[in-house]
Amino acid sequence: QVQMVESGGGLVQSGGSLRLSCADSGRTFPRYGMGWFRRLPGREREFVAALSWITGSTYYADSAKDRFTISRDHAKNMVYLQLNSLKPGDTAVYLCAAQTLSGNYYTATNYDYWGQGTQVTVSS
Secondary structure: OOOEEOOOOOEEEOOOOOEEEEEEOOOOOOOOOEEEEEEOOOOOOOEEEEEOOOOOOEEOOOOOOOOEEEEEOOOOEEEEEOOOOOHHHHHHHEEEEEEEEOOOOOOOOOOOOEOOOOEEEEOO
16 A cells, blocks of 8 residues: 655744655555645645646645645655745645546545645744
């Protein structure tokens, strides 16, 4: 079973930055897309950002545009999410997910493998 592993979360003040990383458990699998979602307290997962593993094209939620940047490292099979200008409303568990078949990047059910998440807490 493939497991994604997130790291890089933490406590940061409003306006601060964090860089989240996502690695896989080591098993080789076909990647079509990689995405970041977040789970705010008491709410369902929501889409944050995604990219095409092949082309590198990126996709963002409106809340993430101009503040967050998703990127990949093919050689290391790593995906990153740079979080800038963080706000208290960004406080959430951030989850990394892998998509093995083509599909809508924005929908969580189109992703096959997930991590446990990393907590991001933004203080005011």
